[in-house]
Amino acid sequence: MPLQIYDTFSNEKKLFEPIDPSNVRMYVCGPTVYDFPHVGNARPVIVFDLLFRLLRRIYGNDNVTYVRNITDVDDKIITAASENNEDIKSLTERTIKFFHDDADYIGALKPTFEPKATDYINDMIDIISSLIEKDYAYVSEDNVLFSASKFSKYGQLSGKNLEEMIAGSRVEVESFKRSSSDFVLWKPSKSSEPGWDSPWGKGRPGWHIECSAMSEKLLGKNFDIHGGGQDLIFPHHENEIAQSECANNEKFANFWLHNGFVNVEGNKMSKSEGNFVTVNQLKQKYQGEVIRLAMISTHYRQPLNWTENNLIECKKTLDKWYQLISENNFSFDNEKISSEVINALEDDLNTPKAISVLHQLYKDCKSNDRNTVETFLSSANFLGMLMHTSSEWLSWGKEKLSIDEKQIELLISERKSARDNGNFDKADKIRNDLEHKGILLEDNEGKTTWRFK
């Protein structure tokens, strides 16, 4: 089945055809590094990781270039740094490390390139200069602004039209803008703020220009896929198109992909609402694969309601799956990945369907051979799950235990003799006491094993 993906620009599911099958190019907007990533930030990391995996499978591991940028210059960073009383560099470097830890934790492969905005300031200045030269941009009070009305396609990605936007504008037009829809390419920096020398004085880039610069530098003027969260459609991606296409006279990205939001109690999870859960907080209670499964159990374009219940359910599923592979040393085999799983993903990343195939494969494993189990395992691995051994999985969180293993073994044998003597009250008390400490005892085929709750 050929790969089909939903393109936001044309609002339809389309057959994906790469510009160059020997170098399929994808750019995804990454984090602005000023704080711990929350679950909403993690969604595109996982969604586009899956697309990356799928593209690599279809076109070959060496034939896909995945760029996920890091925004390390931004007003929020400046504000956060001054609130923490630390310098910007130390804030961004620390936050990048948090981000990498979290991305690893949820099983995301490393992108091919992870450019930082501050390394591309000169490229941004070049684009801005060319936009001024072509009269798409103008200088006003030390700012450089893009004149949205000069780009006839402005609004096409987000389905807006300029006049309505200007009419419905809810924010006051800043004095240096000719029109409310014009946006900043370059702005002046105060002496306390980070700044770079430019033809328009010491300043820093506007938010959108970095992606135009970095994508062009690393992927070329025209590339295959540009992705990010739905909240970036407008204005961020709309503005990127305007800048890049006006500067280059060439089509920017061929496909636009946007993931839906993560909701909490029906409302969008966001930093400004304060209703967020960070990946770092979840690490205390759940393995990364639990977060990953919870994330991909909803189709990427649908809103995803984040609940504890869902996490518990996903953990149970993974516990069950890990039990199946505990018996032998099953191994991953690229050739054994279920074609049904691939088909599901090739249909606009239908992960819920892919998961239902895993459930079916799990059932098939019962009555079948090693080969079936390896198909199950390989398929799960392809989705970034069952990457650990069963014992690693089951002993997860051991260090947080308030009781040591020898003691548990001791209690198990105490319980055994109680049971042998028919003293079930005592036996049950031992089991219950351990359960209160988060240890579950399981009696199977005459043997008692334990695991974490």
Add this chain to the structure above:
RNA sequence: GGCCACGUGGCGGAAUGGUUACGCAGAGGACUGCAAAUCCUUGUAUACCGGUUCGAUUCCGGUCGUGGCCUCCA
């Protein structure tokens, strides 16, 4: 106010112009001293009103509801 998306069982969540996947929970059973885990069986749903059609949950129109964007956001 403008634009857009969505509304499937108790919950999560796919799909489809003609028997509505799958998972969790629930119920019943096997196993167990009792549980747990596992296995087997199983009930339950397409917001509302019209239209098109032999047939609509699916297509079209309207109503209601929810959410998003229009301002920083993944």
